[in-house]
Amino acid sequence: MSKPVSTEPLAIQEGPLNLYKYRWFFIGVSLLFLLPGIYFIYANMTDPEVRAPLKLGIDFQGGTLLEYGFSRPVAQSDVEDIKTVFDEHGYTGSVIQIQEPRVGVNKEALEIGGGATQPSPPASTPPPVPTPAADTTTTAEGAKHATPTQATTSETKALAGEQKIASIVSIRAKHMQGQVDQEILKDLESRYGNITLLQKNSIGPALAKELLGNGLLALILAYILIVGYLTFRFQFDFAVCAVLALLHDTLFLFGMFAMFSRLYNTEIDSLFITSVLTVIGFSVHDTIVVFDRIRENLRVYYTKKLPFVTIMNMSVNQTLTRSINTSLTVLLTMLALYFFGGETTKDFVLAIIIGVAAGTYSSIFNASVLLAMWRNRGAGSQVAKA
Template sequence: MSEQKIINFMGQRKIAATFSLLLLLLSIGSLAVKGLNFGLDFTGGTLVEVNYSVAEPLQNVRNTLEKSGYNGAVVVNFGSDTDVLVRLPHGQSDQLGAEIIAALSQDVNGAIELRRVEFVGPQVGDELKEQGGLAMLMALGLVMLYVAMRFQLKFSVGAVSALIHDVIVTLGVFSILQIDFDLTVLAAVLAVIGYSLNDTIVVSDRIRENFIKIRKATPIEVINISLTETLARTIVTSLTTVLVLVALFVFGGEMIHSFALALLVGVVIGTYSSIYVASNVLLAMDISKEDLIPPAKEAAEIDDLP
């Protein structure tokens, strides 16, 4: 049985580092200049749910609202083709629901029923921003603590660097494209942290094992061997996840469009970062056998194993 061919991943580490740096600079620059296009969950506004007796094309609903002066309305189906959710960046008004129904009734055949009207104030939006940011920071902090305890401090820094890389690039995509950033997207970003961490830990575990087993190899050789051994698992996991997310993005409807996009970007960039970003950081921090080889007694016991 022939030996597995080792791929020289780390031979391209300088190119990968340059690529990552460009992605980060582009994302941070866009976030600083354009910022995120926060949805009503964060900025405040009014949510109106209406029911049509006969399904109405969403573009017709948008056009009708624009003619009536309700610019910037987000219109999506909610549950079925006859249930429509309208999000408006307008203040609270007791008559707003009736006004929306009156406006929509002008260009439609059939009956329209008002289901509910909800108002999200800017104070609630500010609180969501603060809590969302704290949730993300807490997740990264707990990840760093766990990896440091489970592996070693240098692995912890590498893993968190990869996660920060993934989060910034994902946010950068939403900033560049100015896609609405709401609570579903925030949930997707937190899910990306979990997905990327899982892949990074699998690779880190194999690197640690090989540092102990392959005593005469250089750090670059150990990392290349470890990445090659885990490549098949990484590809299968990422590919199956991407296929599901593409299906959700294309056929899932507008309600989860942004959610699927955030996960799709995060999974793709997370797969890349688990191979190059985390490993690059390990080499930059001069990871060595001495960092991972167990004490002499434990090492002797390992050597004595058949």
């Protein structure tokens, strides 16, 4: 015996958050956070020394990155003096940054070197030039070759163990060829005493342009594939709204790093492109969760003449806790890596933190709201009534 069909209306639980009612507020908040980044992007592009939305590192611009370990502290007032040495050798416009010695550098070097800390000789008596660390130089054609005089990593650390490193100075200059870096090292040692070459990386202009082009191509391809997948999996308007939310996340991330470029001379490298692609993947995953619930509720409630705005609000509230909890777990992990991880991955982790936070906001407050506005265009009276 068949059960009678229930004629009672389905229970509708919209939840406490009414997104569509305050849609212009949420969109306004997004624009408010985007404006400073847009300003700094414009400032970087009009700066003759940058001429790009972000300050490009040697990965994308080409050049040589040198990292020296000084046996005595180097103050900010010494930056101009160090820059003068590079200017005298024809490398004008070099970017010089002073860093504190990384935790464990001296201890690890002493353990490998097996020697006690030696005092630095007086600056008036130039010490013998230490053997430079092993470096890999990339020519303009993209081929890699090792320099004729090189030392193994253990030898470099043992050499660093013979003296205490008080300051680390990193210099990004134009592409160096030959033994110019050793001549610069001699001049610096005549002024500052013992100096250890900790790192040397060179990338030619041709390879740098290729890396930049491949990185931009990867971003464009990611957007195209996302639009195609969401159009196939959902509908075209879902795909457009998801991509608009992704553009918001990408622009916000670019704007923040444009600000860091102006204020702290932060440069982007290939790891930054990796972080942007990671953020895009996480953000679209969060948006798909919301869109999938909207599609499920459409099948149940749309035939009951329930307005799309109500279905959207109900779907977002049903997935709100899951979206926030997922993002919090990622953010907590990234914060731990940022504060306790290595220096080389700090900018990469920071980009993911900023992107995940922006992606969570856009998935909840932008993508679904834009979809509702798209579906309800031209139906102002119905929406107001709903």
